[in-house]
Amino acid sequence: MVTHCTLADAQDSAPSRPITNLLRRATPTMTPHEVGADPVTDQIPAIADIKVQLRNFGFAYGSNQVLKDLNVAFENKKVTALIGPSGCGKTTLLRSFNRMHDLYPGNRYTGEILLLPDRINLVAPDVSPTEMRMRLSMVFQKPNPFPKSIFENVAFGLRMRGVRDKARIREKVEQSLRDAALWDETKDRLHKPAYDLSGGQQQRLCIARALAVDPEIVLFDEPTSALDPTATLRIEELIDSLRNRVTIIIVTHNMQQAQRIADWTGFLYLGSMVEFDRTEKVFTNPGNKLTEQYITGRFG
């Protein structure tokens, strides 16, 4: 609670951010870059406890510059939502954190994604994606359980990390299923195929799988876009229960969802971070015309 106040205070007392002011005059047809915005470090809201920080981060597929000069910080153990119209680069940004782009040719990262406290640049060429992915987890758009039993799905990451101790694996699997609010439904059929579960249960299984490895960050890529409203609600409750336990970055198309679960919200447009602020600020008093137009549904 104390951190909360400090952060809020820091937020209020922060000098008005020049970029945002500049952008306030921008029209939706102009990109932030066209209005001469030069994203600098003071666009980062004053966050005391930073988990991961982007510094002049950019990403390109071949000649297509998808993300440009991003400078934002993500607060430790809080939920940050990334919103924006289709093609704005929010999923591309999310997939940069765990170097998913490395699986396909033609990717080029520039700038830095610093993981704190050890300040490792996740996208540095000399950082092994496989080792780096050990520290993060990801939950995908569609449930993607492996063709294995429920138990083995959750144990997968542990086995990848060389955990052999059976008692420890069993304990961790149970704990993760409990954390994912799936234990009661699965405790009697842990060794049944994961495909027997419903879509919503499968997605919670994927969350359990992601939590089992004690990740520093969990990346959610529109985790409820394939689910019905009831299942969506359960996933949102689940994400809410993980607040203050793990850093969460979630991409969502659903602005109500961002409002419901996120502490921070970043609005991306044409590969730039147009606005990044506390969620209630973004949704009640956006500092930028573009943001306002997007959240009021005038484009996107």
Add this chain to the structure above:
Amino acid sequence: MTSTPLPQTEVLGAIRRRQRRSLLDRGAAMLLGAAAASSIIITVGIVMVLAIESSTFFGEVGILTFLTDTVWTPLFADARFGILPLVTGTLVTTAVALAVAMPIGTIVAIWLSEYAPHGVREVLKPALELLSAVPTVVYGYFALLFVTPLLQKLMPELPTFNMLGAGIVMGIMIIPYVSSLSEDAMRGVPRILREGAYAMGANKLLTALKVVYPAALSGIGSAYVLAISRAVGETMIVAIAAGMQPNLTLDPTQPAATITAFIVQVSLGDLPHGSVGYQSIFAAGVVLFVLTLGFNIAGYRLRKRFREAY
């Protein structure tokens, strides 16, 4: 806006044209149906010929004797009709072939699907498929004149005709059946499943073995079943390289005849048509048919059980 109604004659003409077309449609449907039915009719015909011809055989030799006698000498004066030596011959050569083709074919498939650069795969896959385009006679001589002499350097007491050499070469022949179909199955595994594995920290090899391979198991299973059917039915290689003497043994270093090799031998031989010896090839044919059918049913069951659920 007002429109003048179509003259009656034109309407009638259109209806007549439509009727004519529907007649044509029906004709085309019948023709296509007949083409589809022909494959069923031919299959039924084969089964009937096998049943009728073998029934004369089973009129003279009891089914029990046929299935349990351990000696197969239809060409001898003292003819005995125990199918077991031919069945073991078939199963042993098939087992050797699968022991070669399944691991190699699977490894090739994993490499092609998960490791090979796009350009390399596009060249290598068709090149590999050429392996099954080589005439089997050539493979037979390859087994007899190249592989067996090579094996004899390792095992000096290996006879010139043996099931091992024939089986190995047969395995080489069916590698593309396994690799090509398995590769298709593995490449069909959705990207999101692979990404899920990578996101959990798996490397390429573990992703391939722990996620992609099991996800594609149903397709890979069909590939294995096709390979088995191909091996059970293969004739030329075993006829040339495995020897023609029926031999009840499970030792692959021994010579033996397979069901198919025996059928060739008799069809080309001088046994008079209608004799029990001649009729025996139909009984052997029935066994071959049942064996292949059994493997196919097993494969079908397997495929249903491991059906891709993603």
